């Protein structure tokens with residue numbers, strides 16, 4: 001079994017339908033990952049422990065999704081040097097713009113690679129993690145190249161009626 005290099009964390013169970021999109025990409029590319037609910041506000045000690053041990057446990061990328069006052073990705077980035085990819089989860093009240101703004105405007109020194117709001121962002125977070133891991137894994141690099149090529153090939157040259 002491959003070592004787990006990617007952690008997918010989220011602020012709530014309610015984020016899972018979105019964050020599943022990252023997990024599905026990792027599944028498609030044969031990348032091992034773990035999933036955890038880690039809330040910046042509701043379980044701050046869990047957040048601290050996860051960040052404190054992430055590098056030593058061998059994680060290479062943390063994908064962190066949260067909605068609303070989405071402090072999880074930024075707080076995680078403050079606690080570990082492991083690259084954090086942030087996913088703004090779409091919210092009902094403000095459509096995820098609140099999540100986006102909470103994640104993207106990090107102060108100098110503690111970056112979060114912020115993706116698009118919602119499903120596209122979650123899938124792209126998986127692809128971003130794959131790209132980072134592929135730098136040191138030629139088999140994965142080939143699988144990622146194939147995945148990208150298949151996507152390109154699936155786009156028709158001309159629009160069609162339904």
Ligand code: RP5
Nearest residue numbers: 011012014015066067068089
């Ligand atoms: C955030 O609050 C979570 O990331 C979630 O997106 C949002 C709402 O959480 P629930 O009230 O659905 O648990 O912390």
